[in-house]
Amino acid sequence: xxxxxxNSPSLSVQEGRISILNCDYTxxxxxxFLWYKxxxxxxxxxxxxxxxxxxxxEDGRFTVFLNKSAKHLSLHIVPSQPGDxxxxxxxxxxxxxxxxxxxxxxxxxx
Amino acid sequence: xxxVSQNPxxxxxxxxxxxxxxxxxxxxxxxxxxxRQTLGQGPEFxxxxxxEAQLEKSRLLSDRFSAERPKGSFSTLEIQRTEQGxxxxxxxxxxxxxxxxxxxxxxPGTRLTVT
Numbered sequence: 001x002x003x004x005x006x007n008s009p010s011l012s013v014q015e016g017r018i019s020i021l022n023c024d025y026t027x028x029x030x031x032x033f034l035w036y037k038x039x040x041x042x043x044x045x046x047x048x049x050x051x052x053x054x055x056x057x058e059d060g061r062f063t064v065f066l067n068k069s070a071k072h073l074s075l076h077i078v079p080s081q082p083g084d085x086x087x088x089x090x091x092x093x094x095x096x097x098x099x100x101x102x103x104x105x106x107x108x109x110x
Numbered sequence: 111x112x113x114v115s116q117n118p119x120x121x122x123x124x125x126x127x128x129x130x131x132x133x134x135x136x137x138x139x140x141x142x143x144x145x146r147q148t149l150g151q152g153p154e155f156x157x158x159x160x161x162e163a164q165l166e167k168s169r170l171l172s173d174r175f176s177a178e179r180p181k182g183s184f185s186t187l188e189i190q191r192t193e194q195g196x197x198x199x200x201x202x203x204x205x206x207x208x209x210x211x212x213x214x215x216x217x218p219g220t221r222l223t224v225t
Contacts, residue, residue: 004152032212043114043201043216044153051211089152093212097143097166100152 003027004092006101013108019077021104023090026071030092030099035064035075038087038103047088048075080108112136114217116202122223123192130188131220135204142185143214144177145201146170153201159185160207192224 005024013019023033031052036044050057050064050073057064063076077084085108091098115134123129135142141160145153156175157167161182171177174192179185189196199221203214 034212036216041218043203043218046213046215049211049213091152095166096141096158096212097155098145098153098212098214099155102150102152 001026002102003030004090004099004101006090006104008104009102010105010107013080013106015082015108015110016079019075019080019084019106019108021075021077021088021090021106023073023075023101024071025073025092027092027094027099028071029094032093033064033066033073034091034093034098035062036089036091036100037084038089044089077106080106082108082110084108114202114204114215116200116217116220118220119218120221120223122225125194125224126191128188128190129192129222130186131200131202131222132184132186133202133217134184135202136215137183138206139204139215140182140207141205141214142179143203143205144185144187145203145216147199147201147219148197156187189222192222194224197222197224 034049035047038044048062066073087103089103090101143158144156147153159179174190177187199219201219203216205214
């Protein structure tokens with residue numbers, strides 16, 4: 001069963017606009033959520049995380065929002081830049097391992 | 111470079127052969143994880159170590175797979191009698207046990223192709 005779901009396989013956004021990537025989860029025992037970015041031929045790179053006791057965490061252009069009642073989180077990138085083009089993975093943790101979604105490919109065009 | 115390193119980066123092997131991959135974590139990290147990623151999927155957890163102790167293994171880790179971290183530093187992942195279904199990217203990550211945010215830092219991966 002897919003405990004972490006990213007239902008949009010791809011997203012295309014114009015440079016300078018906002019990118020919103022979504023993630024849903026099913027396991028209420030998850031207490032930490034993370035976003036990773038992956039370029040081809042590289043390992044995932046940590047971007048930002050949020051604890052289940054918070055509903056928002058911000059780091060520069062990246063903000064993660066958590067809605068526990070809906071079991072939903074989102075990553076906002078403002079403003080989007082061409083270098084943000086990559087695959088973004090949502091991950092959740094209730095113990096020590098990470099459970100990943102299937103990823104969303106973001107393309108930022110000029 | 112103080113990041114996680116993995117060797118080899120690519121491995122092509124024939125079905126039935128054994129392969130071994132190596133991971134060197136960030137030096138001060140005491141936890142080391144192995145994940146597997148196939149096309150169109152996110153990384154899937156295989157196993158992890160705290161120091162030299164293997165604390166958890168996924169049911170994905172069949173009897174043909176074995177991982178070690180003998181001195182609590184680098185780790186090896188061995189696959190015996192490889193099958194075509196083993197073709198994947200094998201990712202290693204490391205972290206500090208006390209790190210509250212659960213951040214794990216990934217290496218570049220080893221891409222295995224079984225022919």
